[in-house]
Amino acid sequence: MMPIISISKLSKTYTSGFTALRDIDLAIERGEIFALLGPNGAGKSTLINIVCGIVTPSSGTVLVDGHDIASAYRAARRAIGLVPQELTTDAFETVVNTVSFSRGLFGLTPNPAHIERILRALSLWDKRNSRLMTLSGGMKRRVLIAKALSHEPRVLFLDEPTAGVDVELRQDMWRLVRDLRQQGVTVILTTHYIEEAEEMADRIGVIRRGEIILVEEKAALMRKLGRKQLTLHLQKPITAVPPDLSDYELAVAGDGSELVYTYDTRAERTGITGLLTGLAAAGIRFNDLHTEQSSLEDIFVGLVREERAQA
Numbered sequence: 001m002m003p004i005i006s007i008s009k010l011s012k013t014y015t016s017g018f019t020a021l022r023d024i025d026l027a028i029e030r031g032e033i034f035a036l037l038g039p040n041g042a043g044k045s046t047l048i049n050i051v052c053g054i055v056t057p058s059s060g061t062v063l064v065d066g067h068d069i070a071s072a073y074r075a076a077r078r079a080i081g082l083v084p085q086e087l088t089t090d091a092f093e094t095v096v097n098t099v100s101f102s103r104g105l106f107g108l109t110p111n112p113a114h115i116e117r118i119l120r121a122l123s124l125w126d127k128r129n130s131r132l133m134t135l136s137g138g139m140k141r142r143v144l145i146a147k148a149l150s151h152e153p154r155v156l157f158l159d160e161p162t163a164g165v166d167v168e169l170r171q172d173m174w175r176l177v178r179d180l181r182q183q184g185v186t187v188i189l190t191t192h193y194i195e196e197a198e199e200m201a202d203r204i205g206v207i208r209r210g211e212i213i214l215v216e217e218k219a220a221l222m223r224k225l226g227r228k229q230l231t232l233h234l235q236k237p238i239t240a241v242p243p244d245l246s247d248y249e250l251a252v253a254g255d256g257s258e259l260v261y262t263y264d265t266r267a268e269r270t271g272i273t274g275l276l277t278g279l280a281a282a283g284i285r286f287n288d289l290h291t292e293q294s295s296l297e298d299i300f301v302g303l304v305r306e307e308r309a310q311a
């Protein structure tokens with residue numbers, strides 16, 4: 001089947017002369033949840049804005065559900081729901097009117113039953129007659145999603161959906177995204193958070209300095225990313241890892257004052273309990289400990305190094 005979004009040879013150089021995207025090729029499959037990961041300024045918003053017709057590409061083509069965003073803009077745009085990061089609509093308007101109005105913008109006839117379904121799914125039904133200005137930040141976010149879904153899009157773009165939201169809303173969002181996929185909607189989300197991609201995505205694309213450096217099934221990528229380090233600050237320095245603990249991935253650091261254990265957060269057992277018991281048996285005591293997980297930035301560096309090594 002044809003991908004729901006086909007991006008080929010897409011580049012964007014802003015009028016400032018800055019090239020935000022270089023030669024992007026990407027196919028998004030129907031019904032998948034695709035997470036686009038990347039650090040600040042990597043080009044995520046530029047890419048989404050081009051697909052949604054907000055930014056004009058310098059070169060390349062984008063097809064949305066078979067419609068070219070340049071020559072068949074309206075049809076392409078109608079297939080897309082975009083959830084921006086901020087609400088910019090009339091603060092005095094009510095929830096239900098705002099959402100219904102969004103649908104009207106796409107030239108569709110009113111469908112109160114559909115609007116009700118969305119508002120209920122987003123726990124907004126009780127607030128349907130509230131004015132936007134009276135809503136909490138979390139509720140406003142829900143309104144943004146409701147607006148984006150008002151015209152029954154085939155593809156939903158979520159730009160940083162859970163940046164700065166509380167745990168409850170985050171989980172509601174994740175649930176909603178899964179429900180949407182069940183209904184056949186393709187979801188593309190951008191995020192800085194590995195956890196979010198891990199929780200939701202079927203596939204993950206990593207963008208860095210305007211280039212897609214990797215697209216992979218989540219499971220495969222997570223195996224690479226799921227490493228974490230536990231550092232123990234020892235009471236007395238050691239010179240080597242005790243032989244009894246050689247089964248653990250341990251390294252001596254900090255001139256012998258630290259012991260660093262690397263483990264897989266996704267493994268059934270992290271081995272930490274056994275390690276601590278083993279340390280006690282070996283008479284090694286510690287007065288402090290901390291854990292560290294690679295940041296996205298570190299992972300990028302790792303990935304890029306790996307790519308270079310393979311080249």
Ligand SMILES: Nc1ncnc2c1ncn2[C@@H]1O[C@H](COP(=O)(O)OP(=O)(O)OP(=O)(O)O)[C@@H](O)[C@H]1O
Pocket residue numbers: 014015016018019020038039040041042043044045046047
């Ligand atoms: N209108 C513009 N003119 C010039 N440069 C721009 C413009 N918009 C964005 N850029 C630059 O393009 C690069 C990519 O920006 P973009 O917003 O796409 O990144 P992003 O990955 O979405 O980042 P963030 O996570 O911070 O939103 C950045 O360096 C940004 O400064």
